[in-house]
């Protein structure tokens with residue numbers, strides 16, 4: 001059995017596993033969905049310092065897959081539902097089985113804050129929007145993710161409306177990109193009521209084909225509550241970074257965590 005169990009096959013979890021492998025330490029990654037995590041949604045990632053012209057989120061995932069292959073990383077497509085302490089070890093319980101590790105790395109990212117809207121056309125992640133083109137897409141939120149989603153959807157919809165209840169908080173550069181998209185408008189207002197295809201808002205009524213909600217995210221940690229303060233349990237990436245959710249920070253956390261685990265193994269200190 002591997003020494004380290006990693007929850008999450010996003011960029012943070014994979015960075016941890018790669019660096020561990022470079023030390024000769026085996027890890028097992030649990031991923032409930034697909035390799036790459038949240039970055040799969042990104043229109044263009046421009047702040048990694050390695051791609052000055054930006055790189056599509058889906059391309060980042062292809063690169064991660066190359067790392068998985070090159071380093072022969074072990075991935076189990078299972079959802080971790082609970083982690084418990086067992087003597088000096090940890091029991092990782094998934095929807096399919098149970099595993100024991102000396103170290104646990106929680107790189108499980110975030111989950112979207114939700115709105116209780118009564119339509120089947122509601123999505124929180126742009127990758128979940130069905131294929132095809134649309135007449136009008138309504139995006140609720142005024143942060144980086146809402147504006148990034150608008151860039152993606154502007155290529156698939158005749159009209160995109162970003163509905164934000166206060167002044168947009170998105171990165172100025174993203175706001176500039178949006179200004180250049182003639183089919184995207186930013187409207188200040190709040191949702192009052194949503195039917196299957198009609199949103200009533202303080203800024204008027206809008207028919208829509210798709211609603212994307214991007215009103216913030218929160219740590220995805222429920223399964224790990226019982227071990228969060230234990231030694232040899234590490235948090236990596238978005239799950240611990242609050243509003244500072246960036247790929248470079250997840251990678252840095254992963255590499256640092258792997259170095260720390262190696263140090264503990266080698267010198268026995270914490």
Ligand SMILES: Cc1cc2nc3c(=O)[nH]c(=O)nc-3n(C[C@H](O)[C@H](O)[C@H](O)COP(=O)(O)OP(=O)(O)OC[C@H]3O[C@@H](n4cnc5c(N)ncnc54)[C@H](O)[C@@H]3O)c2cc1C
Nearest residue numbers: 008010011012032037038039080108109237238245246247
């Ligand atoms: C639209 C958009 C654009 C972005 N653009 C940029 C950008 O330009 N530059 C930038 O630096 N960052 C950007 N980001 C942020 C970036 O995507 C994140 O910071 C980064 O992907 C976080 O990686 P992570 O590994 O910490 O978490 P995540 O990518 O969220 O990975 C967590 C993984 O854990 C899995 N998981 C969760 N719970 C469990 C469980 N119980 N069992 C098993 N698996 C589980 C999930 O399925 C997921 O694959 C963007 C984000 C979005 C949404």
